[in-house]
Amino acid sequence: MTKLIQSLMYGLNLGSIYALTALGYTMVYGIIRMINFAHGDFIMVGGFTLFYTIPVMKNLGLPLWLAVIAAICVCVGVGVLTEQIAYKPVRGQGSTTALITALGMSLVLENGALVVFGSAPRNVPPMFSLPTIEIMGASIPGQTLLTLAIGVVVMIILSLFIKYTKLGKAMRAVPEDKVASTLVGINVNKIITITFAIGSGLAAIASMMYTTSYVSIKNELGITLGLKAFVAAVLGGIGSVAGAMVGGLLLGIVEILVKVYMLPGTYEAVTYLILIVVLLVRPTGLLGKAVSEKV
Amino acid sequence: MPKIMKKKYLINIIAVAVVFLILCLLFDTGLLGRKAAYFNGLVTIGMFYTIIVCSLNLLTGYMGEFSLGHAGFMSIGAYASAIATTIISDHVQLSSIALYLIAIIIGGLAAAIIGVLVGIPALRLSGDYLCIVTVAVAEIVRVVLSNVGIKPITGNATFGKSFAGIARVSDYHYVYITMVICIAIMYCYIRSRYGRALISIREDRIAAAASGINVTRTKVLTFTISAAFAGVAGAIYAHYITTLVPTYFNFSKSSEFLAIVILGGSGSMTGSIIAAPILSALPQLISYVFPDFASYRMLIYAVVLVVVMIFKPTGLFGGKEFSLPDLILDGKRKKKEKVS
Numbered sequence: 001m002t003k004l005i006q007s008l009m010y011g012l013n014l015g016s017i018y019a020l021t022a023l024g025y026t027m028v029y030g031i032i033r034m035i036n037f038a039h040g041d042f043i044m045v046g047g048f049t050l051f052y053t054i055p056v057m058k059n060l061g062l063p064l065w066l067a068v069i070a071a072i073c074v075c076v077g078v079g080v081l082t083e084q085i086a087y088k089p090v091r092g093q094g095s096t097t098a099l100i101t102a103l104g105m106s107l108v109l110e111n112g113a114l115v116v117f118g119s120a121p122r123n124v125p126p127m128f129s130l131p132t133i134e135i136m137g138a139s140i141p142g143q144t145l146l147t148l149a150i151g152v153v154v155m156i157i158l159s160l161f162i163k164y165t166k167l168g169k170a171m172r173a174v175p176e177d178k179v180a181s182t183l184v185g186i187n188v189n190k191i192i193t194i195t196f197a198i199g200s201g202l203a204a205i206a207s208m209m210y211t212t213s214y215v216s217i218k219n220e221l222g223i224t225l226g227l228k229a230f231v232a233a234v235l236g237g238i239g240s241v242a243g244a245m246v247g248g249l250l251l252g253i254v255e256i257l258v259k260v261y262m263l264p265g266t267y268e269a270v271t272y273l274i275l276i277v278v279l280l281v282r283p284t285g286l287l288g289k290a291v292s293e294k295v
Numbered sequence: 296m297p298k299i300m301k302k303k304y305l306i307n308i309i310a311v312a313v314v315f316l317i318l319c320l321l322f323d324t325g326l327l328g329r330k331a332a333y334f335n336g337l338v339t340i341g342m343f344y345t346i347i348v349c350s351l352n353l354l355t356g357y358m359g360e361f362s363l364g365h366a367g368f369m370s371i372g373a374y375a376s377a378i379a380t381t382i383i384s385d386h387v388q389l390s391s392i393a394l395y396l397i398a399i400i401i402g403g404l405a406a407a408i409i410g411v412l413v414g415i416p417a418l419r420l421s422g423d424y425l426c427i428v429t430v431a432v433a434e435i436v437r438v439v440l441s442n443v444g445i446k447p448i449t450g451n452a453t454f455g456k457s458f459a460g461i462a463r464v465s466d467y468h469y470v471y472i473t474m475v476i477c478i479a480i481m482y483c484y485i486r487s488r489y490g491r492a493l494i495s496i497r498e499d500r501i502a503a504a505a506s507g508i509n510v511t512r513t514k515v516l517t518f519t520i521s522a523a524f525a526g527v528a529g530a531i532y533a534h535y536i537t538t539l540v541p542t543y544f545n546f547s548k549s550s551e552f553l554a555i556v557i558l559g560g561s562g563s564m565t566g567s568i569i570a571a572p573i574l575s576a577l578p579q580l581i582s583y584v585f586p587d588f589a590s591y592r593m594l595i596y597a598v599v600l601v602v603v604m605i606f607k608p609t610g611l612f613g614g615k616e617f618s619l620p621d622l623i624l625d626g627k628r629k630k631k632e633k634v635s
Contacts, residue, residue, distance in 0.1 A: 035423050089605045095422055099361060100557050101604040103550055107597030110547075115590055223546055227430060234427065269438040272431035279424055280416050 005138040007260045008253060013144045013213055015252020016151030020206040021229030022236065022244035023158065024199030030175040030239035031195050032091065034098040038082055040226015041109035042200050045078050046071040046207030047217035048117055051124045064127045072204040078109075079200025080193055088189075106222065113219035121218040124211040147209040154205055155245050158198075162241055171195060175239065228255075228268075231275045237288020246286060303620035310619050311475055318471060336535075337579055339467045341572030342474045343531040348555045348571040349481055349564060350524035355553065356562030357485055358517050359497035360418075361426040363549045365525050367433025368406045370440060370544035372526025373533035375405030377461045380534065384462055395464040398530045399473060406526020407519050409436075414518035418511060421500075433549055440541035458539040465535035473531065477524055482564055484520060493517055551593070554600050560612030570611060 021043060028036045053067040086105050090097045130142025162168035173181045174191050182188055210225070211217060228251065236247025251271060258267040278285065320326060322335050351365050376398040384394060409432075417428045484490050492513050495503040504510050533539055559570030574596070582588040603610060 033423075035427070086601050086605065090608070093608055096359070096361075097604055097608040099423065099426065100553070100608075101601055103363075103553070104597050104600035104604060107547075107550060107554070107593060108601060111590075111594035111597055115594055119590075220547075227434070227546065230427065231431070234424075263442070265442040266438060269435045269442075272434050272438075275431045276417075276428055279420060279428055283420060283424060 002137045003260065005136055006140060007256050009135070009138070009140045009144060009148070011253035011256035012249060013148045013151075013209075013252070014256060015249035016148055016155075017206050017209045017213070017225075017248075018229050018232045018252050019155065019245045019248025020151055020202045020209065021225060022233040022248045023155070023241065024202050024206075025226075025230050025233040026236070026238055026241065026244040027171070027195050027199050029233070031171070031192055032087070032098070033095060034087070034102055035230065036087075036199075037099075037102040037106035037226065038109055038222075039199065039203060040224075040229065041106050041113075041222030042075050042079055042203035043207040043210065043225055044113060044217065044219060044222040045109065046075045046204040047124060047211050047221060048113065048122070049074045049204075050127075050208060050211055051122050051217060054125045054127060058125075067127065068204070068208050071207060072201050075200040075204035075207070076197045079196045079203070082109075083193055083196040106226070110219055110222055117219060119219065121216045123215050124217055126215075127208070127212055143212045147212050150205065151209060154202070158202070159241065167191075167194065228271055231271055234275060234285055235278050237285025240285070240287045243285055243287035299624070302624065303618075306620040306623060315468075315471055318467065322467065333583075335467055337576040338572075339465060339470050339531075339535050340579075341576045342467070342470045343465075343528045343535070344552075344555070344575040345568055345571040346474055346477050346531070347525050347528035347552055348559070348567045349478055350521045350528070351552050352556045352559075352561060352564065352567045353481055353485070353517060353521045353524075355556050356560075357490065357493050357497060358514060360421060360514075361553065362429040362521070363426055363546065363553060364429030364431075364433030365521075365552050366544040366546075366548035367429075367436040368410060368522040368525035369529035369532065369548075370433075370436055370539075370541065371409050372402030372406040372529030373539055373544075374440060374458065374529075375526070376402035376530035377458055377533040377539060380462055380464070381460070391462070391464040391466065392469065394462055395466070395469050395534065398464065398534050399527045402530025402533070403523040403527040406529065407523035410519040410522025411515065414515040414522075418514045418518060430546060430549070433544070434546070437541050437544055440544075457541070458533075459537070461533055461537045461539070463534060463537050465531045470531055470535075473527065477527060478564065478568065481520070481524065484517075485564075489513060489516060547593070551596070554596050557610050558596075558600060558603060560610030560615070563610070563612035563615055565615070565617040566610055566612030 021039065024039045024042070025036060028034065028039065049071040050067050053070045054064055057064050057067050082105050086101050087098070090101045126143070128143050128146060130146060132139050132141050133145060134140075162171060170181070170186045170191050171194070173184070173186060174188055178188055181191075210221075229248065232247040232251040233244050234247070235251060236243025236245070251274070254274065255267045255271060258270045262270075318338065322331050322338075347365060347369055351362060354360050354362050379401040380394050380398050383389065383397060389397075413428075413432050417425060417432075420428060485493070492503065492508045495506075495508060496510055496513060500510060555570050555574050556567060558574065559566030559568075578588065578592040582592070607613070
């Protein structure tokens, strides 16, 4: 029982990292129908920003959470630049070109990081020092609970933002119908850029959550984490914000449970197996809307 | 057969033979001296890259679907053939050519079987979703290979997660002939009625189905052929490099193959045949001179890939093919016209 609660908490923690990342994928996919392969690498960028800014904050005597703000700024910058430089010119040239460009940008970031930071894994210094908390006999590190809480709060804020604000409504309108959105006075290009900015900001928060729980970062972090977060987005139904959250949390819990109770080395295979089964049985995902093909 | 066709076949065969003789001249006569083994290796690597890139081009260029899991099929071919040849050579003494033939046949067959098994369900999807499923399949293969050790059946070989001690039978003479045959088969396939059906599906799936083409069967067939040649490339790789590590066949490898296809020009076999050896061997040659180059290699590919996508999304050759016979015969015809 203790083990189960502990695994569930770790699962929720990992799941909220996936969920925040999946949100970035799903929002971008919803708006321009493109798998932004580079999104996972934004997390890697955020992780390295934290690695370098946390000691700076420590030396200056500033609160350490300011490093997160720096990471968000850097990630948003990288995200918007990626969109402006690479994705904007190929928009409207078909999904093939978009897919390859996204893959190319992912490779650019990953191998750029390899050149700049080297291939050795780095340990991000801890940002919070919190006591271990006991819940029903299970001892859980404080930072796990804290990151989980941050993840949940961010998701709630994002849901409210998308549901009630004018900008959020515009973000929901553009994927529905680009032409009609333009007609009612929405600047589609601006909305796309804002979507990228928000997605990248979420990636920065995800990188903060990742580094507090898993410490070690590497230039290849983006690919593994990104692919799994994308699986989570597809699982929940790509294009659906609620779906990304549900898919992410579900995937995190499943992975930890497989790791703890079944063969520990095979949890990745299970993740991808789930993806294949979902795509074959219900291609629109758990919460996705079915789009019928026009002839 | 019309006379002109005969002429074209003759020219092509002569061209293939000339390249073969040049390779023999370079490596067998000691012209390159001590560096022969090094360049020999580069050429062999270039050749198995050519096979796998062409096989991926079959999907990308002619079927219009993406596979980001070709390294997975390659690893299946590599492991299956390596297991087979290691077991066989423990029991019977075979000549290296026999062992090589067994390796590429087993490698191709194993990858083809997995290709059918994956293709039948997965090809109901298309576009981004299919692409993601191929990633998933390759990752599953990699995870399984990394976790499941294969117990040695007989004494000598050490099987398992990383697989060492594979017989080195991928001699470049054999590999060159294999490459030529593989490319010829793929080219003929594209020019056959199946290939034309495939291209019509790429252009308009619904119209193709309406005119009586079995869309699913054509797609699965193409996917299987592509997987099979990836397996052949894997078998060649395994019997050249002699040690297999599952992590070699990762997502980055698959995306490297796809990048080469796109840079060469999807839908152009010529593009793949030119791009694959250059992009696989050139970085090695450069890092021979500048040792630091290796870490910049993929960065440069990636930047070039993005730039190509922005300015010339069709790649280097953009669906065009180069034909030596046409070049020669057209040149003659033009000369005649000038004279008359």
